[in-house]
Amino acid sequence: MRLLIFGPQGAGKGTQGRRVAEEFGLDAIATGDMFRWAISEKTDVGIKAKEFVDEGKLVPDDVTLAVVSERLEAKNFDDFLLDGFPRNISQADSLDKVLAEHSAEIEAVLALEVPEEVSLQRIVGRRVCSNCGRNYHEDAPPEEDWTCDRCGGQVERRADDAPENVKKRLRLYHDQTEPLKSHYQGVLHMIDGMGSPDEVFSRIVDSLR
Numbered sequence: 001m002r003l004l005i006f007g008p009q010g011a012g013k014g015t016q017g018r019r020v021a022e023e024f025g026l027d028a029i030a031t032g033d034m035f036r037w038a039i040s041e042k043t044d045v046g047i048k049a050k051e052f053v054d055e056g057k058l059v060p061d062d063v064t065l066a067v068v069s070e071r072l073e074a075k076n077f078d079d080f081l082l083d084g085f086p087r088n089i090s091q092a093d094s095l096d097k098v099l100a101e102h103s104a105e106i107e108a109v110l111a112l113e114v115p116e117e118v119s120l121q122r123i124v125g126r127r128v129c130s131n132c133g134r135n136y137h138e139d140a141p142p143e144e145d146w147t148c149d150r151c152g153g154q155v156e157r158r159a160d161d162a163p164e165n166v167k168k169r170l171r172l173y174h175d176q177t178e179p180l181k182s183h184y185q186g187v188l189h190m191i192d193g194m195g196s197p198d199e200v201f202s203r204i205v206d207s208l209r
């Protein structure tokens with residue numbers, strides 16, 4: 001299965017993406033997580049991506065495409081869920097091209113929808129495990145003193161979650177990412193992102209079955 005998930009910041013795409021990938025046995029390819037990891041490890045990609053990620057800007061397409069292509073190739077262009085890529089029409093065109101070369105195409109696109117006030121409120125309180133990427137919220141912290149329940153990593157606010165950056169990323173989303181809905185019209189599943197993570201997850205599963 002070849003899936004893609006997108007939605008505004010705070011719509012829950014990281015959380016849902018991981019769960020959907022687990023449910024259907026897919027490799028979750030999350031470009032944001034990959035860049036954060038590369039930055040913390042100071043790899044070549046990390047060094048190139050850092051200034052863009054820190055400022056809430058898009059990492060240049062050539063860097064992004066290279067990291068995604070490598071992961072797709074490792075999976076033989078199947079059994080993946082892309083989260084955070086493509087983020088604009090040019091990335092979508094490149095993805096179509098790469099997949100077409102392997103006679104593959106995206107089968108379903110999950111578009112998570114939440115009102116802007118909700119997405120802002122969720123991100124301002126968001127905390128993320130710096131090791132495994134699991135999301136928390138200041139109102140729903142880990143059991144023990146900002147230590148990840150799953151892996152014991154340090155749970156902190158993402159550097160790019162400062163309010164002025166969040167507004168910039170939301171604007172970028174509306175201008176550049178939302179137009180992807182018409183690009184993927186034939187395979188688009190609109191998912192209401194309001195409610196508990198379990199509720200949203202069952203909506204996604206119902207919609208895919």
Ligand code: ADP
Pocket residue numbers: 008009010031032033035052053054056057058059060064083084085086087091160169
């Ligand atoms: P969010 O959806 O909350 O912005 P992500 O974790 O998906 O968070 O992305 C974090 C940052 O990583 C982005 O602001 C951007 O700098 C970079 N990034 C992620 N995916 C892409 C992409 N497809 N193209 C360019 N930059 C990206």
Ligand code: ZN
Pocket residue numbers: 129130131132133134148149150151152153
């Ligand atoms: Zn963790």
